[in-house]
Amino acid sequence: MNPVMDPAKLKTLLATCFALLAFAGNSVFCRLALGDEAIDAASFTAIRLLSGILVLVIILLLAKFIQKKQSSAELSDSEAKGSWLAGFLLFLYAVTFSYAYISLDTGIGALILFGAVQITMILISILSGNRLHYLEWTGVVIAFSGFVYLVLPSLSTPSMTGFILMTISGVAWGLYTVKGRGCTDPISDTAYNFMRTLPFIVILLVVTIQNANLSQAGAILAVMSGAIASGIGYAVWYFAIRGLSVTQAAAVQLLVPIIAAIGGVLFASEVVSQRLVIASFMVLGGIMLLVLGRAYLNRTSD
Numbered sequence: 242m243n244p245v246m247d248p249a250k251l252k253t254l255l256a257t258c259f260a261l262l263a264f265a266g267n268s269v270f271c272r273l274a275l276g277d278e279a280i281d282a283a284s285f286t287a288i289r290l291l292s293g294i295l296v297l298v299i300i301l302l303l304a305k306f307i308q309k310k311q312s313s314a315e316l317s318d319s320e321a322k323g324s325w326l327a328g329f330l331l332f333l334y335a336v337t338f339s340y341a342y343i344s345l346d347t348g349i350g351a352l353i354l355f356g357a358v359q360i361t362m363i364l365i366s367i368l369s370g371n372r373l374h375y376l377e378w379t380g381v382v383i384a385f386s387g388f389v390y391l392v393l394p395s396l397s398t399p400s401m402t403g404f405i406l407m408t409i410s411g412v413a414w415g416l417y418t419v420k421g422r423g424c425t426d427p428i429s430d431t432a433y434n435f436m437r438t439l440p441f442i443v444i445l446l447v448v449t450i451q452n453a454n455l456s457q458a459g460a461i462l463a464v465m466s467g468a469i470a471s472g473i474g475y476a477v478w479y480f481a482i483r484g485l486s487v488t489q490a491a492a493v494q495l496l497v498p499i500i501a502a503i504g505g506v507l508f509a510s511e512v513v514s515q516r517l518v519i520a521s522f523m524v525l526g527g528i529m530l531l532v533l534g535r536a537y538l539n540r541t542s543d
Contacts, residue, residue, distance in 0.1 A: 249484065250484065252480075252484070253481055253483075253484030253485065256477050256478070256480050256481035256484075257478075257481040257485065257493055259474070259477050259481075260474055260475075260477045260478035260481050261493060261494070261496055261497055261500060262500065263469065263470040263471075263473065263474025263475075263477065263478075264470070264474060264478075264494070264497045264500075264501075265351065265497050265498075265500035265501040265504055266465075266466070266469070266470040266474070266504070267338075267466050267470040267471060267474070268342070268347050268350055268351045268354075268497075268501040268504070268505075269347055269501060269504040269505065269508055269509065270462045270463070270465050270466035270470060271285065271338065271339060271342045271350075271462075271466060272342050272345075272346070272347040272350065272505060272509055273462055273508060273509055274458075274459045274462040274463060274466075275339065275342045275343050276342070276343075276509060277458075278454065279456045279458045279459030279462065280454060280455055280456060280458075280459025280460065280462070280463060281449070281452060281453055281454040281455070282336070282339040282340045282342075282343060283336075283339075283445050283446065283448075283449035283452070283453070284446075284449075284453055284454070284455050284459070284460075284463070285339045285459065285462075285463045285466075286335050286336045286338075286339045286442075286445065287442045287445060287446055288460055288463035288464060288467060289335060289339075289463045289464075289466045289467035289471060290331075290332070290335055290435060290438050290442055290467060290471075291442065291467065292463065292464045292466075292467030292468040292471075292472065293435050293467040293468065293471040293472040293475075294432075294435045294436055294438075294439070294472075295468065295472070296467070296468045296469075296472030296473060297428070297431060297432040297435050297472050297475075297476065298432055298436070300428060300432070300472070300473075300476050301428055301429055301432040304428055304429075322429065322430070322433040323429075323430045323431070323432075323433035323434035323436075323437060324420070324434070324437075325437055326420065327417055327420050327421065327430070327434045327437070328433075328434045328435075328436075328437025328438050328441075329437075329438075329441065330413045330414075330416050330417040330420070331413075331417055331434050331435065331437075331438055332438040332441040332442070333409070333410070333413040334410050334411075334413040334414040334417060335410075335438070336441075336445060337406045337407070337409045337410040337413065338354070338406075338407065338410040340406050341353075341402075341403045341404075341406035341407035341410060342403070342407075343403070344400040344402060344403035345400065345403040345404075345407060346505055346509075346511050346517075347501050347502060347504060347505030347509055347511060348498060348499075348501055348502025348503075348505050348511070348513060348517055348521070349391070349517055350403070350407050350501070351497055351498040351501035351502065352391070352498040352502075352517070352520065352521055352524060352525075353388075353391075353404060353407040353408060353411065354407050354410055354411045354414070354498075355411065355494060355495065355497050355498055356384065356387075356388060356411065356498075356524045356525075356528065357407070357408045357410070357411020357412055357414075357415065358411045358412075358414050358415040358418065358494075359384075359415070359491065359494075359495075359528045359531075359532075360381075360384065360385075360411075360415075360528075361411065361412045361415030361416065361419075362415045362418065362419060363381065363531065365415070365416075365419055373531075374534060376530060376531075376534030377530075377531045377534045379527075379530060379534075380526075380527045380528060380529070380530035380531030380532075380534055381527065381531060382527070383523055383524075383526060383527030383530065384523065384524050384526075384527030384528050384531070385527075386523055386527070387519075387520045387521075387522075387523025387524035387525075387526075387527060388520070388524060390516070390519065390520050390523060391516065391517070391520035391524075417434075421434075427479040428476055428479060431475055431476070431479070435472075491532045492529060492532050492533065495525045495528060495529055495532075498521060498525065499521065499525075502517070502521070
């Protein structure tokens with residue numbers, strides 16, 4: 242048995258780790274910027290998306306150049322170019338994400354976001370006619386119970402406004418993810434979807450310009466969130482999922498709230514409450530049971 246890891250698997254592992262850190266980084270960057278009032282939510286959203294557009298366009302152009310050079314042929318006119326619905330969902334995710342982090346700690350926000358993403362995708366699966374087995378229903382009940390426990394009256398309860406906004410953000414990202422599952426060119430689709438957020442960015446800035454609050458530190462954090470954690474992070478994630486099964490891709494994302502919570506402690510001086518720890522185990526454990534439950538049942542029924 243060869244103790245050296247297969248190069249392809251190693252690349253997938255490294256790409257997955259980077260992508261998860263990038264996803265968690267979005268929460269940390271946003272919380273640092275908005276929690277310290279270094280920038281307003283609208284400006285953060287606009288700079289984040291514009292930075293993501295710039296990076297993704299550069300990546301797309303480089304990919305086209307390499308592809309054309311390798312094939313010595315013209316690119317097809319039928320390249321993927323995303324959709325306006327996906328662009329709107331991307332913008333809705335980003336703007337509600339920013340406004341939610343005005344009042345949420347890093348770990349709580351990431352838990353609500355990724356919990357809502359998974360639950361949205363599960364509900365879509367159910368509405369599409371896929372029936373859940375008993376293990377999966379058990380996971381759903383545990384996960385929902387974790388959310389209920391998280392928002393019970395307590396000193397550590399997140400603000401209801403922040404909770405609702407982050408839930409909307411998670412639903413939007415879940416719908417965006419489902420819509421993009423069948424795309425043939427993820428990088429191209431993502432770049433064009435980002436570009437389609439431009440009209441929504443203009444409307445947002447026109448509506449909020451009078452309340453703009455911009456500092457150099459806030460702008461830098463927004464650029465890092467958009468260029469590195471979003472633009473490069475999403476591109477690397479699309480590379481990673483080519484080497485992961487659907488179950489693996491869903492399961493590893495459950496690490497993001499934990500990484501984000503650690504980031505909040507290290508960089509934002511936040512305190513992880515007992516309620517957050519218990520709720521995290523319930524939500525993430527429930528979703529993990531749901532994700533792995535079907536794989537287990539399918540394997541035992543074969």
